Amino acid sequence: MSRTTARAWAQICKLSLATAFVFSAMPVQAQDVLITPELPFLEFDTGSEFVFIERNQDPEARIPDFFSQTSRQCPPFCVQPMSAGEGVETVGELEVLAFLEEHVAKGTGVLIDARLREWYDRGTIPGAMSLSFTTFENPDSNPFLVPVLQLLGGEQANGAWTFDDPLELTMFCNGPWCGQSHRAIENLLSVGYPPEKIRYYRGGMQGWLSVGLTVVTPAGS
Template sequence: MHRGFFGLLALGLTFAVPAAAADNLKITGDETVVTIETDDGVVDITRQKTEAALIGGVLQPMVPVPGVTPVGELEVLDALKTKSAKVVDMRTLEWRTKSTIPGSIHIPYTEVAMRLNELGCSGSQGAWDCANADKMIAFCNGPACPQSPTAIKAMAREGYPPEKIFYYRGGMQDWVVLGLTVAEDMF
């Protein structure tokens, strides 16, 4: 039988309440608490650092730029297997060397606007022709990491077609939590 949140409350199960608001991670911007009204009263939703969280950051949208398609692990695996899209680690070198998705290429988010030629565009920064742009999957550290969303925005601003950009928002955090193979010391 399926028991929802309120069914669990009826069973007497409780949920941990954060010790202090100062311990809360940001959800968006400066927001550390989202207060909602439920049938059973007010609930404060907070975010706490866990063993699985790679970074604090703030939660990122599923679609950082209109036209970009969010994808999950199965789509990333298919792209790696079939070479139907380039899987691009958009994190800094420090993060990539710790661990990355095997078969991914590295274009740091701070350099992507200068390196679109590696994704099928011709020209140079400020004057890219992306008519023949490759399909690509961007990832970084996970749902609270701004690196790939920042890169995606820069790519779109430079003329990269958003419909050729796929965003693996789960990134390394979800990849590792799911127990998928990682590569280390990749440059």
């Protein structure tokens, strides 16, 4: 699959792939809470609107109650390992921002929200697309997975997958206690997706919210 086809698919499905990604010289309003000393905020063009990614400037802001809970029943809410698989890089917030700039903005990568769609609709990371972990379940018998893998750069012959030039992926879900993105990555690896092309944002929405980064509600939600 060509990069052009991948970008067209993303735009048609309104998957928020950025078409441009720039740093602004100065923020719209004076900011005291920066992302890093060198990076006050990021601004990128989704193709239909400009979106800021910045930290919440309210010094009294708190993480939402749902993400402050410490003792969810396990299973299913079990603490996840730091690694999602051999060769898969585990990343944090700054690496996710760099991924948006280096890959999502250029159409060479996809930031995947692996949660169920209902969670994505409540709020997600700017630039992320919804591709639930259920899409990747039972890869040997799941007919819905075939077009997805093709659009990510895979080719199938005689029941086997090859990935000569796949898209770069970063996958996340709700946090260190959420196994959805971990499961999706395991299934991708099982069909031969190159681990060096996958990144695991273990902190997920809990980590993103805990440092006050921008969350968006998808259009139409």
